Amino acid sequence: MNRTSGRMTAIGRVRMRGATLALCVSMLGTISMAAQDQSAPPPPPQGDGAQAGGRPTTDQMVERQIEHLTKAASLTPDQATQVRPILKDEASQLTALREDTTSSQQEKRGKMMQIRSDAQAKIRALLSSDQQTQYDALLAQEQQRMGRRRGGGQVDQAPPPPPSQP
16 A cells, blocks of 8 residues: 555656646746736837827827818818818917926916917808808807816706615
């Protein structure tokens, strides 16, 4: 019996060593892959031209705005061509303003509102009277949506239900 139990112990040791070796190899592989993932630079953006973090580029945002204005205010191709540089200029001014570290938040907000107001006036000047009405409605709708997002402008929302009593 000693011989059998001694043999089982030897077989058990071999199995234990094999299992330990397999565990060590798999841990080393996992650690090296994790280290490699952390040190590797992020993959370059795909062909859609998006910025890091999946954000659209300025040109993509301008094109989306053109598409939105075309649908909402029935822009002609000629008007879209004229609106594009206005939106690009607005975007570059807003980017410069965001990067400005010398102005206070309140000053930045005022400048931002002025930049947007100027761009809207330039766009409005390119539109026919019917399109101006559509554009004004679009701006009012966007302003209302922004008010709701900031916690104001909840006039058209139903009040919360009263707390239930046990």
